[in-house]
Amino acid sequence: xxxxxxxxxxxxxxxxxxxxxxVGVATTIKIIDRIEDRVAKDKYLGTEELNKILRExxxxxxxxxxxxxxxDDEKKPYVIMVVxxxxxxxxxxxGKLATLFKNQGLSVVLGAADTFRAAAVxxxxxxxxxxxxxxxxxxxxxxxxxxxxxxxxxxxxxNVDVVLIDTAGRLHNKVNLMNELTKIKRVMQKVxxxxxxxxxxxxxxxxxxxxxxxxxxxxxxxxxxxxxxTKLDGTAKGGVVIGISDQFKVPVKxxxxxxxxxxxxxxxxxxxxxxxxxx
Amino acid sequence: MFDNLSDKLDNALxxxxxxxxxTEVNVAETLKEVRRALVDADVNYKIAKxxxxxxxxxxxxxxxxxxxxxxxxxxxxxxxxxxELMGGDxxxxxxSGHPSIILMSGLQGSGKTTFSGKLANFLKKxxxxxxxxxxxxxxxxxxxxxLHVVGEQIDVEVFSDxxxxxxxxxxxxxxxxxxxxGFDVVIIDTAGRLAIDEVLMKEISSIHHTVKPNETLFxxxxxxxxxxxxxxKAFNDVLxxxxxxxxxxxxxxRGGAAISIKSxxxxxxxxxxxxxxxxxxxxxxxxxxxxxxxxx
Ligand SMILES: Nc1nc2c(ncn2[C@@H]2O[C@H](COP(=O)(O)OP(=O)(O)OP(=O)(O)O)[C@@H](O)[C@H]2O)c(=O)[nH]1
Ligand SMILES: Nc1nc2c(ncn2[C@@H]2O[C@H](COP(=O)(O)OP(=O)(O)OP(=O)(O)O)[C@@H](O)[C@H]2O)c(=O)[nH]1
Ligand SMILES: [K+]
Ligand SMILES: [Mg+2]
Ligand SMILES: [Mg+2]
Numbered sequence: 001x002x003x004x005x006x007x008x009x010x011x012x013x014x015x016x017x018x019x020x021x022x023v024g025v026a027t028t029i030k031i032i033d034r035i036e037d038r039v040a041k042d043k044y045l046g047t048e049e050l051n052k053i054l055r056e057x058x059x060x061x062x063x064x065x066x067x068x069x070x071x072d073d074e075k076k077p078y079v080i081m082v083v084x085x086x087x088x089x090x091x092x093x094x095g096k097l098a099t100l101f102k103n104q105g106l107s108v109v110l111g112a113a114d115t116f117r118a119a120a121v122x123x124x125x126x127x128x129x130x131x132x133x134x135x136x137x138x139x140x141x142x143x144x145x146x147x148x149x150x151x152x153x154x155x156x157x158x159n160v161d162v163v164l165i166d167t168a169g170r171l172h173n174k175v176n177l178m179n180e181l182t183k184i185k186r187v188m189q190k191v192x193x194x195x196x197x198x199x200x201x202x203x204x205x206x207x208x209x210x211x212x213x214x215x216x217x218x219x220x221x222x223x224x225x226x227x228x229x230t231k232l233d234g235t236a237k238g239g240v241v242i243g244i245s246d247q248f249k250v251p252v253k254x255x256x257x258x259x260x261x262x263x264x265x266x267x268x269x270x271x272x273x274x275x276x277x278x279x
Numbered sequence: 280m281f282d283n284l285s286d287k288l289d290n291a292l293x294x295x296x297x298x299x300x301x302t303e304v305n306v307a308e309t310l311k312e313v314r315r316a317l318v319d320a321d322v323n324y325k326i327a328k329x330x331x332x333x334x335x336x337x338x339x340x341x342x343x344x345x346x347x348x349x350x351x352x353x354x355x356x357x358x359x360x361x362x363e364l365m366g367g368d369x370x371x372x373x374x375s376g377h378p379s380i381i382l383m384s385g386l387q388g389s390g391k392t393t394f395s396g397k398l399a400n401f402l403k404k405x406x407x408x409x410x411x412x413x414x415x416x417x418x419x420x421x422x423x424x425x426l427h428v429v430g431e432q433i434d435v436e437v438f439s440d441x442x443x444x445x446x447x448x449x450x451x452x453x454x455x456x457x458x459x460x461g462f463d464v465v466i467i468d469t470a471g472r473l474a475i476d477e478v479l480m481k482e483i484s485s486i487h488h489t490v491k492p493n494e495t496l497f498x499x500x501x502x503x504x505x506x507x508x509x510x511x512k513a514f515n516d517v518l519x520x521x522x523x524x525x526x527x528x529x530x531x532x533r534g535g536a537a538i539s540i541k542s543x544x545x546x547x548x549x550x551x552x553x554x555x556x557x558x559x560x561x562x563x564x565x566x567x568x569x570x571x572x573x574x575x
Contacts, residue, residue: 208504
C-alpha cells in the first residue's frame with residue numbers, strides 16, 4: 001500500500017467513526033489528540049499503520065481484565081450481584097452466566113432479588129429450569145435484601161460455588177432505589193464477609209452518553225467491579241464503554257450477543273476494537 | 280456534559296460582539312459548540328451537522344450588538360429550531376376502528392410491555408375506552424405472565440394462548456374475541472426484536488399486514504445513542520409506523536435520540552414513559568423535550 005498523508009480529512013473520518021459508535025466527544029478528542037501526537041513524528045503513514053496505531057490507542061483506554069473467578073477457597077461462595085438500569089439485560093445475562101459456570105463444572109444458585117417488576121421472579125425461574133440450576137425466591141413485593149440473604153445462606157449450607165443475584169432494574173437518579181442496592185450488599189455480608197465478590201453492571205450496548213452517568217452512580221452506590229455490555233448482536237457498537245472503562249477503570253468482562261443461554265462471550269479488546277472498523 | 284450551554288455559547292460568542300453581526304466566519308466556533316452539545320445529548324452526528332447548518336442560516340446577519348448575552352440569542356435560535364423539528368401539536372391516536380387496533384414494536388427491553396399496560400390504563404381512565412391487551416410475545420421468558428400481571432394491576436383483560444406459537448394467529452383470535460365481547464381497543468404487545476433479525480422482522484410485518492392496525496407505535500428507550508437512526512429507519516421501512524413512544528424519561532438522559540428519530544423517519548413523537556408505574560405516561564411536548572436536550 002502506498003503512503004498516504006494523514007491529513008485533516010482522514011482525522012475527520014476517524015472522528016465520525018468514533019462518534020457514531022457512541023464513543024462520545026470527550027473520549028474521541030482524547031483519541032484523536034493522541035493520534036495527532038504520534039502522527040506528528042511520522043507525517044506519512046500507510047493506512048494500515050494508522051489503523052494499527054488507532055487500535056492500540058483505543059485498546060489502551062480499555063481496562064485490563066482477567067477472566068477467572070477468584071479460586072481462593074476461603075472466598076467461597078463466589079457471589080456476583082448483577083445491577084443496572086431497566087431492561088438492559090440483567091436477568092438474561094444471569095441465565096447466560098449460569099450456563100457458562102455450569103459448563104465449567106461449577107455449582108450455581110440464582111437469587112431472585114427482583115421482587116418488583118411484573119413477573120421478574122417467573123422470568124428468572126424459567127432460566128433456572130432451562131439451565132437446571134436451583135433458584136431461591138420469595139413472593140413478589142418481598143424485601144430483595146432478604147432474598148439475597150437467603151440465597152447466600154443456602155449457598156453456604158450447600159457448598160455452592162457461584163451465587164448470582166438478580167436485582168430489579170432501576171434508574172441511577174433514584175436515590176431510594178440506589179440505597180436499596182447498598183442495603184442488599186450489606187445484608188449479604190452478614191452471611192459471608194467477602195460478599196459480593198463481584199458487582200457486575202450491565203449496560204445496554206445501544207445506550208448513548210447516559211451510560212457514563214449510570215457507571216458513575218452505580219459505582220457510587222455499589223462499587224461496581226466489572227461490566228457486561230449486551231445486545232451487541234445489533235447494529236449498535238457500544239463505544240461508550242471505551243470512555244467508561246478509561247474513566248472508571250472498570251473492566252468489561254462479558255458481552256451479550258443474543259437472547260439464548262449461550263449468547264455470552266468473554267470480552268476481547270481486540271475483537272471489540274476491530275468491530276468499529278468493520279462494515 | 281455541557282450543563283450550561285448558554286454560558287458556553289456566551290464564551291464562544293463574546294468575540295463576535297465586537298463585530299456587531301453574526302457572520303459565517305465568526306459563528307463557526309459557536310456552531311461547533313452547539314454541535315458538540317447535541318452529540319453529547321445523543322443526537323446523531325450527521326443530523327447534528329445538518330441541524331447546525333440550518334441554525335447558521337437563521338443566525339447569519341442577526342444583530343448582536345444590542346444583545347447583552349449573545350449566548351441567549353443563539354440558544355433561542357437553537358431551541359426554536361429543535362422544537363419545530365420535533366413537531367407541532369400533540370397528535371393523539373386514531374381510535375376510529377371497530378375495534379381500534381394498536382400494535383407495539385421495538386427493540387428488546389425498550390418498554391413495550393410496560394407501555395402497552397400504560398396505554399390501556401390511559402385509554403380506560405382518560406378516554407372511557409374498554410381495551411383488551413394481547414400477549415403477542417411468544418419468546419421472552421415469562422412475557423405472557425408479565426402482561427397478565429400488568430393487566431391485573433390496571434384491571435384490564437389480557438388475551439393470551441400459551442399453546443399457540445404464532446403471534447399472527449394469537450392476534451387474529453384476540454381481535455375476534457374483542458369483537459364478540461365489546462372491547463373497542465385492542466393493544467397488541469410483541470416480542471422485542473433487532474431490526475437486522477430478518478425472521479422476526481418478517482413476523483411483525485405479517486402481524487401488521489394481517490391485523491391492519493389503526494396505530495403502529497415504535498417504542499424506543501430514551502437513553503439510546505447514535506444507533507437510534509438505524510433502528511428507527513429499519514423498523515419504519517418494514518412497518519411504516521404511525522408514531523413514536525419515548526420511554527424511561529424519568530432518568531437523566533438528554534434524549535437526543537428524539538431528534539434523530541424524528542429527522543430520519545418524520546413520524547410524530549406521541550407519548551413518553553416517565554416511570555415503571557402504570558400512571559407514568561405523558562403526551563409528548565416538543566418544547567419540553569428541546570429544553571431537556573439542551574440541558575435547560
Ligand atoms: N438481542 C439481544 N437481546 C438481549 C440480550 N440480552 C438481553 N436481551 C433481551 O433484552 C430484553 C430485556 O432483558 P432482561 O434480561 O429482561 O433485562 P433486565 O435488565 O433484567 O430487565 P429489568 O429486570 O426489567 O430491568 C429481553 O427481551 C432479552 O431477551 C442480548 O445480548 N442481545
Ligand atoms: N424507569 C422507567 N422504567 C421503565 C419505563 N418503561 C419501562 N420501564 C422498565 O423497563 C424495563 C423493560 O420494560 P418492558 O416493558 O419489559 O420492555 P419490553 O420492550 O416489553 O421488553 P422485551 O419484551 O424484552 O423486548 C422494565 O423494568 C420496565 O419496568 C419508564 O418509562 N421508566
Ligand atoms: K454490533
Ligand atoms: Mg430483570
Ligand atoms: Mg415485552
